[in-house]
Amino acid sequence: MLVYQNFKELKAFIHLKKLxxxxxxxxxxxxxxxxxxxxxxxxSKNQNDFTICSIFVNPTQFNNPNxxxxxxxxxxxxxxxxxxxxxxxxxxxxxxxxxxADYVSPTVDLKGLDLVMEGAHRPGHFDGVVQVxxxxxxxxxxxxxxxxxxxxxxxAVIKQMVKETNSPVEIIGCPIKRxxxxxxxxxxxxxxxxxxxxxxxxxxxALLYAKSRYAFNELTQVEAEVMEKISQIKGAELEYFEIxxxxxxxxxxxxxxxxxxxxxxxxxxxxxxxxxxxN
Ligand code: AMP
Numbered sequence: 617m618l619v620y621q622n623f624k625e626l627k628a629f630i631h632l633k634k635l636x637x638x639x640x641x642x643x644x645x646x647x648x649x650x651x652x653x654x655x656x657x658x659x660s661k662n663q664n665d666f667t668i669c670s671i672f673v674n675p676t677q678f679n680n681p682n683x684x685x686x687x688x689x690x691x692x693x694x695x696x697x698x699x700x701x702x703x704x705x706x707x708x709x710x711x712x713x714x715x716x717a718d719y720v721s722p723t724v725d726l727k728g729l730d731l732v733m734e735g736a737h738r739p740g741h742f743d744g745v746v747q748v749x750x751x752x753x754x755x756x757x758x759x760x761x762x763x764x765x766x767x768x769x770x771x772a773v774i775k776q777m778v779k780e781t782n783s784p785v786e787i788i789g790c791p792i793k794r795x796x797x798x799x800x801x802x803x804x805x806x807x808x809x810x811x812x813x814x815x816x817x818x819x820x821x822a823l824l825y826a827k828s829r830y831a832f833n834e835l836t837q838v839e840a841e842v843m844e845k846i847s848q849i850k851g852a853e854l855e856y857f858e859i860x861x862x863x864x865x866x867x868x869x870x871x872x873x874x875x876x877x878x879x880x881x882x883x884x885x886x887x888x889x890x891x892x893x894x895n
Contacts, residue, residue, distance in 0.1 A: 617695070617698060617699040617703060617704060617705065617706055618704065618705045618706070619695060619705075619706045619707075619708060620705065620706070620707050620708070621707075621708055621709055621710065621713065622709065622713050623709070623713060623755045623756075626668075626705070626707055626755075626756070627755065627756075629705065630668075630756065630757070633665070633666055638664075638665035638666055639663075639664045639665045639666070639759045639760070640664055640665070640666050640667075640668060640756070640757075640758040640759050640760075641659075641660030641661070641663060641664030641666065641667045641668070641758060641759065641760045641761070641762065642660070642667070642668050642669075642670070642752070642753075642756055642758035642760070642761045642762070642785075643656045643657055643660055643667065643668070643669045643703075643761070643762045644669075644670045644672070644748075644749060644752055644761065644763075645669060645670065645671055645672075646671070646673045646674065646687065646803065647671040647672075647673060647688075647689060647690065647691060647694045647803070648687070648688035648689065648690050648694070648803035648806070649671075649690075649693075649694045649697050649698070649803075650793075650801045650802075650803065650805075651793055651801060652764060652766065652792070652793035652800075652801035652802070653669075654697065654701050655790060655791070655793045656762040656763075656764060656790050657669055657698065657701055657703050657762075659762055659788065659790055660760065660762050660788075661701075661702060661703070663760060663788070664759060664760060666704045666705065667703050667704055667705070668703075668704070668705040668706075668707055668756060668758065669698055669703050669705070669706055669707070670706075670707040670708070670709070670752060670756075671691065671694055671706065671707070671708050672707075672709055672714060672748065673687050673689065674714070674744055674745070674747075674748040675711060675744075676715075676740075676743070676744030676747050676748065677740075677741050677742075677743075677744030677745045677747075677748065678741075678744070679738045679739055679740050679741055680738075683887070686807065687803070687804075688803055688804070688806050688807070691708065695708075707756075714748060714751055714752075715751075719751070721743075721746075721747040721750065721751070722746075722750055722781065724746055724750070724776075724777050724780045724781060725780055726742065726746070726773055726776050726777065726780075727776055728865075728866075729742075729769065729772050729773050729776050729864075729865055730742035730743075730746075730773055732769075732858075732860070732865050732866065733769055733856060733858060733860070733865065733878055733880075734769050734770070734880075734889075735769070737855055737856065737880065742769075742770070742773050745770055745773060745774070746773065746774075746777050749761075749774055749777065750777060750781065753778075753783055757784075757785070758785055759785070759786065760785065760786045760787075760788055761774075761785050761786070761787055762788050762790055763787060763788070763790065764789075764790050764791075764792060764793075765789050765790060765791060765792050765891070766792045766793075766800050766801075766802070766889065766890070766891075767889065768862075768876060768878065768891045769865060769878070771787070771789050772862075772863075772865060774787055775787050792890075792891075794820065795817070797813070797814070797817035797820075798817050798820030798821065798824075799813065799816050799817045799819065799820060799888075800819075800820065800889070800890045802888065802889070804886050804887065804888070805886070805888075807884070807886045808884055808886055809884060811850075812851070812883050812884040812886070815849050815850050815851060815852060815883055816881075816883050816886075816888055818845070818846075818848075818849045818852075819846070819849070819852075819879060819881050819888060819890050820890060820892075821845070822842050822845040822846055822857075822879070823842075823877050823879060823890060823891070823892040824892070825841070825842065825845060826838055826841075826842050826857075826859070826877040826894055827877070827892055827893075827894045829841060830859070830875070830877075830894040830895055832868065832870070832871035832873075833871075835859055835867065835868070838859065839857060839858070839859060842857050842877070842879075843857055846879075849881070849883070851883055851884060852881050852882070852883050853881065853882040853883075854879075854880075854881055855881065855882060855887070856878070856879065856880055857877065857878070857879045858877070858878050858879075859875055859876070859877050859878075859894065860875065860876060860878060861873040861874065861875055862874045862875065862893075865878075874893070874895065875893075875894050875895055876891050876892060876893050876894060877891060877892050877894050878891045879891065
């Protein structure tokens, strides 16, 4: 596997591959890789001649300095995992490479997709996400880029960003990979104790319950029942549970809307995010 730290060398490689007519798939990550990330790599490898995975803990998308400071960093292990699954290129830039002093990030109209849920609870988060992904897309210019539905709102924001900036990158949404317990895999899960992991699995149970109970005319009732279930999880603090239209991320306006339950629960100081299609 090739490992690059700067755009100049990475772009020289990409240029050669494009001259050969090869297609490039791109998987942006913040490292501390797990099989959720690897499922994105697998899909990209399936659909492209080459896959580039970036590992960059983007400081501008963290609104909580403690979360940034404690974000797990396991670069050596990550590179080994990527190499083992046959990822062709890893890109591991320093902050200065992504954000040179003269870099001006674009303003993108996200049509309000950035204002609800994660946007409301993590002010500035999506500005940081758009900033980093836009910079990576501009420099790497992949044919396709892969994002997990685990961060469903992020996926919606990136699709909107690509539309708004007329970027030719095709965005592929990938299924959520879960542990056997049902807990959505996340880099942050390593910060949970065995007991915390057990409790965290109940988040998915609550989402499944929401799905089993979902009816358009009983939204508030279902939301209240899910909140009640979460309140029974030991040490859990519910940040939000919202049932929203998949496209607008706002409350559904008719029974024809495709809806999802979106949830964030904090257990042992670890912020856990998940979502599930309800109809
Ligand atoms: P992160 O490193 O957390 O920024 O994640 C990098 C990419 O992997 C994002 O597109 C995430 O949505 C995706 N991802 C993270 N966890 C999972 C998972 N459990 N299943 C599927 N995709 C995931």
